[in-house]
Amino acid sequence: MQLRFQYRAYLTPGQCISAARVFGCKRVVWNDALSLQKPRKAANKCLGNPRHRTAEGPYLQIPKAAELGKLLITSAKKSSERAFLTDAPVGVLQQALRDLDKAWKAHEDSKSGKRKGGRVEPPRAKSRKDNRQTARFTVSDHFKITKDGRLRLPKIGNVRVKWSRDLPSAPSSVTLIKDRSGRYWVSFVIESDPVADALPTVDGDQGIDLGLSRFAVLADGTHIASPKYLRRAEKKLKRRQRELSRKKKGSSNRDKARMKVARAHAAVADARRNFHHQWSHKLTGENQAVFVETLNVRGMARGRLAKSVHDAGWGQFVSFLAYKATRRGRQIVKIARDFPSSQICSACGHRDGPKPLHVRTWACSRPKCRAQHDRDWNAGKNVRNEGRRILTAPTPPTPGPGASRR
Known part of the structure; x- marks a missing residue:
């Protein structure tokens, strides 16, 4: 590779x-x-x-x-x-x-x-x-x-x-x-040769549920706080942008002000990239398989939460996970987008139906279960269970050249 x-x-x-x-x-x-x-x-x-x-x-x-x-x-x-x-x-x-x-x-x-x-x-x-x-x-x-x-x-x-x-x-x-x-x-x-760069095999896998209030919740209960680098730097970015708008177009002072705006944005992007590198390195190093949900980032970025979605940078984080898993001899499985990870009870498997976003904790409606769930932690467990099912599912046989196409 x-x-x-x-x-x-x-x-x-x-x-x-x-x-x-x-x-x-x-x-x-x-x-x-x-x-x-x-x-x-x-x-x-x-x-x-x-x-x-x-x-x-x-x-x-x-x-x-x-x-x-x-x-x-x-x-x-x-x-x-x-x-x-x-x-x-x-x-x-x-x-x-x-x-x-x-x-x-x-x-x-x-x-x-x-x-x-x-x-x-x-x-x-x-x-x-x-x-x-x-x-x-x-x-x-x-x-x-x-x-x-x-x-x-x-x-x-x-x-x-x-x-x-x-x-x-x-x-x-x-x-x-x-x-x-x-x-x-x-x-x-x-x-690079992935075989030479592969790490020793370890026991363990991890499911990841990505979010906004918390960057991710893992299947083992670990909560990764969302750093929100763009939100924290908004005041400085506004000030730099306001200074730029006051400068005369074509002047050297405008070029200097533009450079300050670019450096402020670069600092945000560098901090976010470093955060993604650290956690993708840790997750692929400690687990043999990593399961992550497939999110429609482009569609979510068109809504009212667009700034928070861009600030989280889920796409960059998943791409870092993918190439590091390939290089280190790990497995990464992307769960289908339509998988209802927030609707299934991870204890009994009962599908409890959709829930609005403000519901962060819920109890299973099945009378014999009644398990209490944190929404994100439960989703991380379901992502891990679905990833394990995909890994253990038998591969369908490939039809031969003379097989019927019906």
Whole structure:
């Protein structure tokens, strides 16, 4: 499996200028390629109508990354208008064309139903006003980690990196990232063997019920308090945003105020991410199997609790659980969205019916049971029971090639 290791990078003022040139060259190549491909897409849509078919054929061929590379990189560097492309490594510019191909493919596959998920919009032109910039360096660019612990990036120089942990193997690529708050990061892609990284087998499993008042309640009764990082920082964010709105557009003071807003938001996101990392690390390390419910986060984020849903970050937490479980040799089971975890009595299995959200404790209506339940704890137990049932359920046999499809 592929893993991504990210570290903080500290660029000198001269290196920041060089990095800005690399980002700009990548943006120009992307926009040039997009300007060639978009008219052909529109023409193909028109020629798809039988009334517009031509003798040469109904469709115009869209140039691929290799053809665009010769036209927009190799040949363009010889012209006076695009001579500045020599300020960026060739691999970074070629990678921009590959990424554009992937963006078009994702858009087409989403329209035809080949790609799971929602509709993917077609790629758009990149603006120099974008506050987040990236540039990916491949092995062909000959990036290198020097003996003194610096990262040598072509056209930029030896970058100082804060190595919070060692790289387990040689990276296949590195991405230089400038986030909205002006910080620089380097992200390495590493090939990892899940068998070698697997932890010793342990006895135990855990069911997780995610919530808002409490971030999660586990099947063993553990309550994880909701940190509510965004709610706690709202006063500071309001003040920073108010200061930004008073600044004149286009002024340097407005840029400084925008940076303060971005840094305040980055602090919230970093704290939330660290919280998710800590608990996903703990849960996958102490349990052989982890069961979690599947929530419609996108739908819940459209309601009156949208800010609290975004503040909890359930989607990020579940994704952390999934990749860490895979890497450590653990099992993670996602329970179906329609499973009534809050309606079933975990003691006797009786389904007691739906309950409004303000009901936090309830008693089983079955006369022989009458068990008292905390709503979230009971849901965590039911999630664990359902996960165990899914793990022990026999796998249906695969029909042979001659089997009937009825």
